[in-house]
Amino acid sequence: MDVAAKPLTDAGATRGRLSITPFVEILVLGIALAVLVTSYFVVSGNTGSQRLLTPPLVALLLVGNLIPLVALIVLVGRRVAMRRAARSPLGGRARLHVRLVAIFSILASVPTIFVSIVASLLFQYGVEFWFSDRARGMLENASAIAASGFSDLQDRVGANTEAMSIDLAGALAEGVPIDSQTFFNYFLVQTTQRELSEAAIVRQTAAGEIIVLAILNPYERLIEEQINPAAIKQLTSGRRKVVVEDAGGRVRGLTRFGNAPDTYLYAARVVDPVLLERRTRAESVLADYKTLTERSRALQLQFNVALLLISVLVVGLAVWAALEIADRLVRPVGDLVKAARDVAEGDLGTRVPTPRADDEIGTLATAFNRMTDRLQEQTNALVDANAESEGRRALIEAVMSGVTAGVLSIDADRRIRLINSSAMALLRPGDAPVGKLLAEVSPELDAVLGGETREDIVQLTSGGEARTLAVKITRDEAGQVLTFDDITQQLLDQRRAAWSDVARRIAHEIKNPLTPIQLAAERLQRRYGKKIESDDGTFAKLTDTIVRQVGDLRRMVDEFSSFARMPKPIFRAESIIDVARQTLFLHEVAKPELQFRFDAPDTLPPLVCDRRQLGQALTNLVKNAVEAVEAREGGDPGEIVMRVHEAADAQLMIEVADNGVGLPAERERIVEPYMTTRSRGTGLGLAIVKKIVEEHFGTMAFADRDGGGTVVTLCFDTATLERLAGTGGSDETEQGGAGISPPTPTKNGNAQ
16 A cells, blocks of 8 residues: 555645646746836835935845746746656656756855845945935035135136236326336236236227237237137126136136226236146046936946846856756766666667766766676577577477377476377366366376376276376476377277187188088978978977078178178269168168158269168168167157258268167267177177278267267268279278278267
8 A cells, every 4th residue: 555655645746746836936926026016116216316225225125126036037947947857768757957956046046145135235335425415525525625726816816917907007197108117117026926927908999909008928828819808898897897717727817907998907827737637626526426426326226236137147047057967967867767768678789878077977877888788698698598498399399299199297296387289189178277286187197196107007088088098107306297198099999800800710610610500400401391290390490490590690700701801992972862761761661660751952962982881881870770769668659860961061961860778878889899788789780880981981979869869970071082983992902991091080980
């Protein structure tokens, strides 16, 4: 029960796993989609603010998306592994793919998830300061400091330009000519003391042309190009007293020059490149920081999405590597399993490919190929030995089936090991005697084994027939072998030959004095019968008795002679219906008180036979039937029926049936010479009939008639007799009619 229940349990567990797995896959897919949608709404819900999401929230979203996706990849890899396992020679029992996918998935997924969480948190907490208010204020302050320094420079240039305009205008008001050296020196002093690099007094014409009235230009630049018309418009409009501009590497100022119309003072100061670079860098850093701040959430999400994709890719690569490694490991194992199955099915020529790598799998494949080589060599040797043994067995069986003697082999327990066809025909043991006890098949033969004799004569009954067997016993360690011949017919032939010799001698010894005795008795009757008048007839009765007994003796001698030396038949085509009807007609005339009936078709093909001998045989059979009917006591009127008909396979059947006393108890011996149950019978009638039938290549059988009586059946092979038409035998031929030996009949009359 345990052995039978285990496969059922395994099969049930397998079916359970197969039915649960799709549900788990669908569930994991649903969870992954749900988490993905939730993450989208969480992220998109704060689009109005560009502030970073908190690190715990981002880590939670990352883990929430990563775990279902990794689980889904693992399940997909498991399904692929199961399909590959199903296609492998191991079939459904190949679990290496699934196990390797599970192991690699665990080894890759768990560290990947932890690394992703740590990396996300480190990144979040690392960048959180740079996007905080402190970092923003620090950068803004630094930028403001740089901007304020440049602004102070612009304010000083503007104030100095305006003050310088007042001072120069005062000098001109005191009467100093504008083109004098004194004014130029004063102009130079004003420019130098006020830390200005260049200065000029200009006038704008009505046409908008700039005319330089006084100039201090150490850099030899065109002052006309430095005057901005827009600045003039601002001064003309009165909105500003001084206009300060950044002119790319220098700060320039423009203001009205005294009360002179359309006259302006231009002053500029070259800016230190370091200060200018600092201001530019501060502005650039602040602008970049503002841009980065605006994109901070996008960068945060991009980093975590990239981290998620890389983690999923790592797990996917791990599953793919597991499948490939499993294929590399399972393929040689599958080849070994397939080859082992082929060997189990009898294909010893199968081999497995030897891997190039000299590892355990290669060693196993080499050992397997070496084993199959040895198995094939041993199997070939066994096949050769078996073929030789089978040839010997076939030879022994052919010899045993060809011999007429019965051969029977038994083991130490007297169970039948081997029996040939002749033994089967003699013993008639039924179906499948091999393996049965000899006592069950033939108790008579089993009784012989109890002694120490090697040869014995055994009488047994087989198929309702008494048989005499000559048995020879051969003993060995494995058992015994019995060889036996059916000598029943041989004994019968010996007995018949002995009786024939006796009959011949009796006929020779008795026949010579019978004629003188008969002649003497008849002569006494003729000569002295009339002279003895006073006699009361005793003399006549005595002489008649002598003559009659001599006639009986002569008839017996004739039967002895016929049995001892019967003429060989002369075969001719005869009408069997005429022969049979004539035989029955003679007895109808002699025995009118009995009922005789002849049953035959209107026409039958002629039968090749000896008409006289066949008529003699039928006469003896009808005579025996008449005597059997007369020997019964009372009952129905005597009836004798002769039936002639054709049977299958070119057989002609003649049946003689009566309702007489029936067959004797020793019915097997009724055809033996001098075997009779009647007081006046010689016992030669049926022996002569049997001999005639055998010389006609026929058989004779006896059976009980329904309702009482006997049925004698003669069967003739018409095809064999037709080949003998026109041939005959002579009295000197001893081997059989027409020079052809008749078949030897068995006890039931069938030819052998």
